[in-house]
Amino acid sequence: MNQQFISVTEARANFKALLNKVASGQTEVVLLRDSNPEAVLVPYKYYIEKSQSEKSAWNARFDAYIKKARKIGKTWAKKQNIKLKSISEDELYERIKQV
Numbered sequence: 001m002n003q004q005f006i007s008v009t010e011a012r013a014n015f016k017a018l019l020n021k022v023a024s025g026q027t028e029v030v031l032l033r034d035s036n037p038e039a040v041l042v043p044y045k046y047y048i049e050k051s052q053s054e055k056s057a058w059n060a061r062f063d064a065y066i067k068k069a070r071k072i073g074k075t076w077a078k079k080q081n082i083k084l085k086s087i088s089e090d091e092l093y094e095r096i097k098q099v
Helices: 008-013 015-023 044-079 089-099
Strands: 002-007 029-032 038-042
Touching: 002 008, 002 015, 008 015, 008 029, 015 029, 015 038
Parallel strands: 002 029
Antiparallel strands: 029 038
């Protein structure tokens, strides 16, 4: 997909045409304010796909961290001679506080 750089003033004057180009997938429009990129107009379909992709990647990283934390927790409990299946959550928190 092509990228078009355009000032906010020019975009305001030609917004309908820009919107049609973006919506049809012909281009992405980078909006410039004082020659600095400020925002990008992209097709809605692309935006949704990117959002879902980012969410999936975040969920995968979160799941990996949870898995690692569980492993660390189990190792710690084993070193402390804590049997996780026979201890209540409140008792476990009290043991953690003592450390």
